[in-house]
Amino acid sequence: MPERLGDLADRFDCELRGDPDIRVSRVATLSNADTDALSFLASDAYQAQLPTTSAAAVVLDARHADAPPGAVLVSPNPYALYARIAAVLHPEPAAPPGVHPGAVVDATATVDASASVGPNAVVAAGARIAAAAVIGAGAYVGPDCVVGEGSRLRPNATLVRAVTLGKRGIIHSGAVIGSDGFGNAMTDAGWLKVPQVGGVVIGDDVEIGANTTVDCGAIDDTVIEDGVRIDNLCMIAHNVRIGAHTAMAATTGIAGSTTIGKRCLFAGNAAAVGHISICDDVVVLGRAVITHDIREPGAYNGMFPAEPARNWTKFVARLRRIDSLQKRVKKLEGK
């Protein structure tokens, strides 16, 4: 669906420099764009591509507005403006309202007439699917779960039980929300399962990535506040609370009963141990492990970058002799 640049500038209240009658029909990278494509510059790393791009229009900030040969849409936040225009040019395919004949919906579940339940999806007893929600093919909505207005479960996503998902959320394929927390009591006869009776409460505008798991609470609920973004293959254990607008990159793991503040960022494969509290506005760098309460906003790190294996082996061997080095220095001091 081609869009006039003039219409886009009006709709998103941004400055257009160029012919308002030019139409764009898709997004493209600066280097691969052709003349019906819109591109963007959100990182200076790509600015060298501006003068030679074939894009019909480029979304960028005022500093770079003169560089491209074609039209520009100027915004102080070009990445966000690009995201808004991309959503217009590439809308989510509409899902047909109603329950597919191959789906199974329990008689005690309620599905809004405007919601879509896809082929071979299952909606269990007492579940509620709100208006405009989309339950993808093969997805499962367990007992007493709620899928809020406009939220979407991608194919083969699973809400196990007692999950309340707010509005406009996305649960990606393979994600499992509301599985039992890892609660085991040791006895003379071995481990005894500790029933996990809490649920999961997820706010509005939350996105949870493919094959991520979020466990239900042991007694009280696991809580994910509004606007949180969780990437693929993350693990959120029982009774974790994640503050609003926190984002976690892939394979991040948060152990049980840990509370995380608002607007935190976890880079890839970061982690936090259980039963701690992390304040607002903390950045945990890639693969770092937070092991105690964090009360100061800012960046935290704990990762050694890889290096050529021979160097690394020597480095570790030297470190391992630090005890001896300390003794030698002490001996020298004694002289």
Add this chain to the structure above:
Amino acid sequence: MPERLGDLADRFDCELRGDPDIRVSRVATLSNADTDALSFLASDAYQAQLPTTSAAAVVLDARHADAPPGAVLVSPNPYALYARIAAVLHPEPAAPPGVHPGAVVDATATVDASASVGPNAVVAAGARIAAAAVIGAGAYVGPDCVVGEGSRLRPNATLVRAVTLGKRGIIHSGAVIGSDGFGNAMTDAGWLKVPQVGGVVIGDDVEIGANTTVDCGAIDDTVIEDGVRIDNLCMIAHNVRIGAHTAMAATTGIAGSTTIGKRCLFAGNAAAVGHISICDDVVVLGRAVITHDIREPGAYNGMFPAEPARNWTKFVARLRRIDSLQKRVKKLEGK
């Protein structure tokens, strides 16, 4: 289903201090309990909440029995007693016996009349589902798999092929058991797949977490002994053997052909390389990697806690100069 405290004390053979006619209908945390709730104290960290809890009854050990205002159930292992009572108050919902019409069961599979096969589940050729087993919605039981008495596959769990699951096991949603091990032979034309013909043998009372993967053996079987507990998103590679009552927290990874003893504990994101042997009663702390045979029980560690990024950067830079430091000390010694 409210329960009399007197009945619970009789049933679980523990000491009741308080009115035996008081009834509890659910479990709650000490701080959130109301007067029909039972709570527990299993960690001294929460003992300050005892005097003010509204719980009708608290499960705890003798040291704390006088602290709560209400009734107490006294046990030397309060966490286990709590688990047993919680299972009474919050029983697993019964699954209806029989095969749901939306499920597909191969003509050569056998399903006990007391077993439950949920909507859109699939049971393949030669599979056997024992008495009181529950195959959740969308779950898959592959060729020649056996699901033992009372075992449960949660919705969208997968037993790929040749998996024998013992009694009273739980395979959580999204777990994949019996997928091919990672066997590849290099040839001039690239990787050649090495057929993985072994199976997976799982003992009784085993629980395997959401989205965890357990690969089938290359030739002999991958083995998980009785009472093992594996959390979410763990990886158990081909021909691993895990000893009875070992527990592994989330995102633990065990590489191929490694043998792990009984009663070991792997904390979150711990790991072991392949082709090694770890003795009984080993504790691997969070994110530590075991790289060689372990013959001594005890705790093992290998993780650096995160710290403020600026400190960490300086710390790593100083460590990297250890070579120069050694040379300087040697020079001083030479004087």
Add this chain to the structure above:
Amino acid sequence: MPERLGDLADRFDCELRGDPDIRVSRVATLSNADTDALSFLASDAYQAQLPTTSAAAVVLDARHADAPPGAVLVSPNPYALYARIAAVLHPEPAAPPGVHPGAVVDATATVDASASVGPNAVVAAGARIAAAAVIGAGAYVGPDCVVGEGSRLRPNATLVRAVTLGKRGIIHSGAVIGSDGFGNAMTDAGWLKVPQVGGVVIGDDVEIGANTTVDCGAIDDTVIEDGVRIDNLCMIAHNVRIGAHTAMAATTGIAGSTTIGKRCLFAGNAAAVGHISICDDVVVLGRAVITHDIREPGAYNGMFPAEPARNWTKFVARLRRIDSLQKRVKKLEGK
């Protein structure tokens, strides 16, 4: 299906020492083989088992050809020869051509008559399933996806959308290919989703492990070249490119827009940060994290092996005092 050794030697053009009329019906390890089994020696670690094996025949290289009591098949690459014979003795079960009545195939999808679509699988609008492809039970093939000739989706695998899978590929159970990349623009109102409009292009002879995720590209495609092998629970982020014949062991993670060369090896839980380039023939050892461009082939490491916790604690404490040690050495030098 028992096979004559003479026939196997002819078929795979290798030297047979022993009676060509001996038949083998299955593969076995050296120590567990009985007299109708074929075994192999691919690592010297097991050579002590050769003299006592009961195997009817052993695949090995010329150096060990005299050790076993029975017949031998001699090859310079015994592991590859073993793999080829194992595939003959243990063939993949044939999947019945056609669409299972419990499957749902969109009217606009095309399924070759020789392809198999299993029970409760779903094939969405515009998808194409080529000749001899196998879509396992409960698997999902999303809009506009292509499954190439002879490729197999294991049960409950998911191709979300816009995935092109080449020939003879295997996507294991629980894998999710083509889920949205993690693209979020910060705004005053919180995170704004950046539409992910690219696809995933996968070459021929690629295998992707259970519960692994491969995200679609943000604009251009995520690319996995021919012959790549990816194990379980790996994360391949948007716009990653993985060169031909690269192999990644379980739980490896590659962050967005990183390019990886041909014939690289990633050991378990290795990782690479985003927006970097790694040349051909790089080996990343277990749990190492590549943080910048790699231009030299060879092995890279960054992992500290675990040790007894008490030792580790002392070691870390000593390292943390390296600052003080440097100062003391400086002071000594000043004297």
